[in-house]
Amino acid sequence: MAKIYCFSNHKGGTGKSTTCLNVGAGLANQGNKVLLIDLDPQTNLTVMLGIYDRPKVTLYELLLENEKIEKSIIKISEKLHLVPSSLDLSGAEIEISQQKQRDQLIKKMISPLESRYDYILIDAPPSMSLLTLNGLVAAQKVFIPVQSEFLALNGLAKFIEIIEKIKKLNKELEIGGVIATRYDHRKVLNRGVVDKIRELFGDKFMKTVIRENIALAESVAGGMDIFTYSPKSNGAEDYNLLVNEISKL
Amino acid sequence: MAKIYCFSNHKGGTGKSTTCLNVGAGLANQGNKVLLIDLDPQTNLTVMLGIYDRPKVTLYELLLENEKIEKSIIKISEKLHLVPSSLDLSGAEIEISQQKQRDQLIKKMISPLESRYDYILIDAPPSMSLLTLNGLVAAQKVFIPVQSEFLALNGLAKFIEIIEKIKKLNKELEIGGVIATRYDHRKVLNRGVVDKIRELFGDKFMKTVIRENIALAESVAGGMDIFTYSPKSNGAEDYNLLVNEISKL
Ligand SMILES: Nc1ncnc2c1ncn2[C@@H]1O[C@H](COP(=O)(O)OP(=O)(O)OP(=O)(O)O)[C@@H](O)[C@H]1O
Numbered sequence: 271m272a273k274i275y276c277f278s279n280h281k282g283g284t285g286k287s288t289t290c291l292n293v294g295a296g297l298a299n300q301g302n303k304v305l306l307i308d309l310d311p312q313t314n315l316t317v318m319l320g321i322y323d324r325p326k327v328t329l330y331e332l333l334l335e336n337e338k339i340e341k342s343i344i345k346i347s348e349k350l351h352l353v354p355s356s357l358d359l360s361g362a363e364i365e366i367s368q369q370k371q372r373d374q375l376i377k378k379m380i381s382p383l384e385s386r387y388d389y390i391l392i393d394a395p396p397s398m399s400l401l402t403l404n405g406l407v408a409a410q411k412v413f414i415p416v417q418s419e420f421l422a423l424n425g426l427a428k429f430i431e432i433i434e435k436i437k438k439l440n441k442e443l444e445i446g447g448v449i450a451t452r453y454d455h456r457k458v459l460n461r462g463v464v465d466k467i468r469e470l471f472g473d474k475f476m477k478t479v480i481r482e483n484i485a486l487a488e489s490v491a492g493g494m495d496i497f498t499y500s501p502k503s504n505g506a507e508d509y510n511l512l513v514n515e516i517s518k519l
Numbered sequence: 520m521a522k523i524y525c526f527s528n529h530k531g532g533t534g535k536s537t538t539c540l541n542v543g544a545g546l547a548n549q550g551n552k553v554l555l556i557d558l559d560p561q562t563n564l565t566v567m568l569g570i571y572d573r574p575k576v577t578l579y580e581l582l583l584e585n586e587k588i589e590k591s592i593i594k595i596s597e598k599l600h601l602v603p604s605s606l607d608l609s610g611a612e613i614e615i616s617q618q619k620q621r622d623q624l625i626k627k628m629i630s631p632l633e634s635r636y637d638y639i640l641i642d643a644p645p646s647m648s649l650l651t652l653n654g655l656v657a658a659q660k661v662f663i664p665v666q667s668e669f670l671a672l673n674g675l676a677k678f679i680e681i682i683e684k685i686k687k688l689n690k691e692l693e694i695g696g697v698i699a700t701r702y703d704h705r706k707v708l709n710r711g712v713v714d715k716i717r718e719l720f721g722d723k724f725m726k727t728v729i730r731e732n733i734a735l736a737e738s739v740a741g742g743m744d745i746f747t748y749s750p751k752s753n754g755a756e757d758y759n760l761l762v763n764e765i766s767k768l
Pocket residue numbers: 281282283284285286287288289310314394395396451452453480481482483484486487488490529530531532645668669670
C-alpha cells in the first residue's frame with residue numbers, strides 16, 4: 271500500500287517542487303514505484319520533468335470533467351509516473367469549490383491507485399488554497415520545505431496550526447518532517463534561521479539540509495531530475511541523503 | 520486621486536513583497552502619501568515593516584467583520600501608511616467567497632481613501648486566488664516582479680492571459696511593468712531568462728533590474744525598508760532607480 275506524502279508550505283519559492291521531484295526520482299532509483307501528482311496550477315513539477323506541451327488529460331480534466339485518473343498518468347520512466355497539472359487550473363478554484371466533498375477530491379481520486387505504487391508524492395501550490403487543502407486531506411504525512419531565510423519563520427507556526435485543524439478532517443495526517451532548503455552557509459541569516467527551526471521542531475527537523483546549488487536550478491531548465499542532470503553535484507548528494515532519510519520513515 | 524498599483528505574480532518567492540515595500544518606501548521618501556495594503560494571509564509585508572504582534576484591526580476584520588478601513592491603518596511614518604494583514608486569513612478564502620460581489624471587496628474598501636493618498640500599493644499573495652483577484656480588480660496598473668530563473672517564464676504567459684480576462688471585470692487595468700528581480704549576472708541562466716522576458720514584453724519590461732543583494736534579505740529581518748537599513752547598498756541603489764522609473768508612469 272502506498273505511502274502518501276504531500277510537500278507543502280504556503281510561503282512561495284521554498285523548494286517544494288524541486289524537493290518533490292528529486293525525492294520522487296531518488297525513491298524510484300531505489301526501485302520503488304512512485305507516482306508524482308502535480309497539484310499546482312502553475313505546473314512547475316510537470317515542466318521540471320520536461321513536459322512542455324499541455325497533455326490531453328491533466329488534473330484539470332480529473333477535477334472538472336470527471337475524467338479517470340488512469341488516463342492522465344504519464345510514464346516518465348518505468349518506476350516514475352506523473353499526474354500532470356494544467357495552467358487551465360489557474361482561477362478554477364471557485365469552480366472546484368462548488369463540487370460535493372470539495373476537500374476530498376484528491377483523496378478519492380488516488381484511492382484506486384494506492385495498491386499500485388510504493389509512494390504517492392503530492393506537490394502542493396503556495397498559499398492556503400482549496401487545492402492545498404486537498405493535498406493535505408489526502409496525505410498520511412506532510413513534508414514542509416522551508417527556505418533558510420527570515421520570512422520562513424513567519425507563518426510557519428500558523429501553517430502548523432492549520433495542519434492541526436486538518437487532522438480533524440484527516441485523522442492519519444502527521445508531519446513527516448521540516449526540510450531546510452536553499453541553504454547557503456556563508457549567509458549568517460541562513461545559519462540563524464536553521465538553528466531556530468531546529469529548536470522549534472526537534473526530531474521533526476530533517477537531518478539533511480539541502481544547500482543552494484546552481485545545478486538544481488539548471489536541471490529544472492533541462493527538464494530532468496538532479497541525479498540524471500548532474501549526479502556528482504552537491505544538489506544530487508544532498509537529495510540522495512534526504513531520500514535515504516525519508517525512505518527510513 | 521491615488522494611483523492604485525498591485526504587485527502580483529502567482530509564482531512564489533519572486534520578490535513581490537520586497538518590491539511593494541521598497542517602492543512604497545521610496546515613493547514616500549519623495550514626498551508622496553503612500554498607503555500599502557498587505558493582501559497576503561502570510562503577512563510578509565506587515566512583518567517586513569517590523570509589525571510582529573497581531574494588530575487589533577487587520578484585513579481579516581475588514582473582510583469578514585465589516586470593520587472600517589480607517590480603523591486598520593497603521594502610520595509607519597508620516598507619509599507611509601499600512602493596512603496590515605493577519606495570519607487568521609489563512610484558509611479564510613472559502614468564507615470570503617461567500618460574500619456578495621466577492622471580487623470587488625478590496626476595490627470598494629479603498630474607494631473612500633483614494634482622495635487621501637498619492638499612491639495605494641497592494642501586495643498580492645502567490646497563486647491565483649480570490650484575494651489576488653480582488654487586488655487585480657481594484658488596481659489601475661499591475662506590476663509583475665519576475666525572478667530571473669527558468670520557471671519564471673512558465674506560467675507568465677498564462678498570468679498575462681488571466682490579466683486580459685480580468686480586464687472584463689476592471690476596464691482600467693493595464694500592465695504597469697514587468698520587473699526582473701533577484702538578478703545575479705554571474706548565473707548564465709539568469710541572463711538568458713532576462714533576455715527572453717525583455718523580448719516578450721518590449722517596453723513593458725522595466726529598465727531597472729533588481730540585483731540579488733544580501734542587504735535586501737537582511738533589511739527584512741530588521742523590520743525596515745532598504746533605504747533605512749542600508750542606504751548605500753546595491754539593493755537601495757536599484758530600488759531607487761525603480762522608484763524613479765515608476766514615478767514617471
Ligand atoms: N537548493 C537549490 N539551489 C538552487 N536553486 C534552487 C534550489 N531549490 C530550488 N531552487 C530554485 O528556486 C526556485 C524555486 O524553487 P521551487 O519552484 O522548487 O519552489 P516552490 O516552493 O515549489 O515554489 P512555489 O511556491 O512557486 O510552488 C526554482 O527556480 C528552483 O529551480
